[in-house]
Amino acid sequence: MANQDEPLHWLVRPATIRKLWIGFGIVLAAVVLAQAVVYIKGYFGVDAWFGFGAVYGFVCCLLMVLVAKLLGLVLKRSQDYYDEPDEDTGHGQDAGQNVSSTEEPRNGA
């Protein structure tokens, strides 16, 4: 378990996260600008446009997340939705709970 006075892991310090964002931004800019040098062969016209991959990737993801969000309004149910109310115990919500780490080596190998 986490210790309260455990120092923050270097990867999750705000300074590191800021640096990661800056680095990510530079990489993003680089892969778009690189298209000035590297020729992307378009198969259907539009996909050869400058930065098409970047825009297409971003917009598609945006659409998919929004569609998922909208569908979620209709489709999402509480996680015990299908549980039988008269089932005896447990409902087995956690598939992995039957395997506890104490039963580790079983056949002595």
Place this chain on the structure above:
Amino acid sequence: MALEMLSPALILLLAAALIGVLKGHARTAVVLVAPLLTLWAVWQIPDGVQGTVKFLSYYIEPVEGGPLRRLFATVFAIMVFVGGLYAYRVARWYELAAAFAYAAGAVGVCFAGDLITLFLYWELMALFSTIIVWCGGTPAARAAGIRYAIMHLLGGVVLKVGIEGVVVGTGSIQIQPMLATDFSTWMILIGILINAAAPPVSAWLADAYPESSPTGSVFLSAFTTKTAVLALILLFPGEPVLVGVGLFMVMYGIIYALLENDARRILAYSIVNQVGFMVCAVGIGTQMALNGAAAHAFAHIIYKALLFMSAGVVIYRTGKSKCTELGGLFRTMPLTTACGIIGALAISSFPLTSGFTTKSMISQAAVDENLVWVYMLLTAASAGVFLHAGIKFPWFVFFQRDSGLRPKDAPWNMGLAMILFAGLCILLGVFPELLYPLLPYPVDYVPYTAGKVLFYLQLLLFSGLAFFVLLPLMKRTETISLDTDWLWRRAATALIGLVERLLQFLGEFVARGRVRLQRFSQRIAVRYLGQPHTADREERGVFARSWPIGTTALWIAGLLSAYVLLYYL
């Protein structure tokens, strides 16, 4: 019977039986050696039919070799070996035995030379995969296993109906390319597509796989759907319906994975997504497309098993599988995190991973056939894969907030299994020429051109940007998402309840009417016939009273006159 007519599947079947009998080191030896023996046996089978056996009036071909069959059998054998290595210290003996018998079914399908043999091994898979689901051990796993079995036995019946129709119609039990043109070929196609988790019954996959044990889901992820892909390549190459079905599966997988909270269920939905790519490729049906489908299946089995392994280690160590309960595990599980990330990059077809060198063949096939919309949708889906599996899975399991969990990293055997598969993901990504000669058709494809790599980097990295920008929209909720299985898990039971209530109402109505009728007739009876014993004449029923003799005479006279009158009329 000659030796070459014995399928390599029998080695795994024998091993499954031995696993039940043996204990300790001997069992471990069987678990680790049998898959390697199978792999060796797979490569001993020359191309073509290896002999026939007469069964009833049919000529059965138990073993037929070929590059495509060998490719699938190879990856299945590798999968059993690494899966066995991953599982053998944790899994119960009956789970291991079932996994080996299940794999035997898959390998058997690979080499089945006729439809009857194919069907037998097909059902073997259904049977033993159900047992693996049940090995989850929870009441939820038991219920999901029953639903899984019903779905697969139903699929088996549909397939059988189709096979019998084809045998009656053509007189041939040969496995040969066909198109879904009549009832029986449609039945075969539907039977296979049920195993491929195609709509409208995709739900069985995400329902059953995440309920199995951490080790069981590794095996489950590999065989059923990919055997279905092989069967599609063998039986329905170029079937136009499959393009649409595949594209639907691709999008379905992404959307549902985005909504999902359970880590293994995210991976289960992404199986549907990835199989959608393959199904679509089979639908395109050119040599490039079929090569792509086969290569993608090969790579997919490896990286999907790797992802399920890393999720399995997390569940094994923490007992939790929900994104809302996990997070920050990278601190104490660096190996599992690294392997999970490699699997995630491979599934997103990042350059230098096996996904890039295989999945891009399918896009190329769409380009070659000038299918603009298919290409555009597949490209969008590639971005979506990075979104839902490539980042979402590792991010929510290993990073995001600190859940406070500090589990130990993977046990050595699980770690070794993950390293082997992670290595394979990169090896096939860096040296695709290792895989390309194994494909069924000659490969004329260069995966790495500067333009293509740059295009995919733009696509994927900006999908990554979209993920982090849209993170507030993707806050995990403790929910499940309804699927078509709602129809038989809820709507059907509700309908039955409704009919039950209706019948009950009808029964009550009839019962009430009967009681009323009874009372009414009793009243009538009492009125006319009743109570003859009472002394008081007025209390007796009308016909039970004592009447004066004169009244009787009058009645008789009246009746006689009426009779005479009628007689003369």
